[in-house]
Amino acid sequence: MSFDSRILKVRAAVSLSQVVLGAILLLSGVVLYFAPHAPGSGDIQLLGLEKRTWETIHDYSGFLMGGLVTLHVYLNFRPLKVFVKRLFGRS
Numbered sequence: 527m528s529f530d531s532r533i534l535k536v537r538a539a540v541s542l543s544q545v546v547l548g549a550i551l552l553l554s555g556v557v558l559y560f561a562p563h564a565p566g567s568g569d570i571q572l573l574g575l576e577k578r579t580w581e582t583i584h585d586y587s588g589f590l591m592g593g594l595v596t597l598h599v600y601l602n603f604r605p606l607k608v609f610v611k612r613l614f615g616r617s
Contacts, residue, residue, distance in 0.1 A: 533601070540598050547591045554584035 561577050562570060568578040575583075599606065 537598075537601050540594055540601060544591065544594050544598065547587050547594065550587045551584065551591060554580050554587065558584060 557572050557580050558577070561567065561572055561580070568576065568581075570577050572580060
């Protein structure tokens with residue numbers, strides 16, 4: 527397996543992971559948005575999980591997404607640089 531094909535597989539895995547985590551963040555964000563915000567509401571069951579569990583899932587997914595975004599920018603820095611140059615008209 528060549529170096530380029532390994533990099534492409536890593537890029538694909540990072541991108542797919544971002545899509546999955548984005549869906550998790552969207553779901554947990556919507557659930558938490560509509561959850562009650564009163565004191566002591568952490569024990570309320572929402573879609574089979576406690577509110578505290580939804581908050582934990584949302585927090586850890588957000589941290590993982592931040593790391594994956596950083597890795598994604600690192601792996602795609604050259605194409606990103608070309609895109610920005612074309613966008614702002616510099617050759």
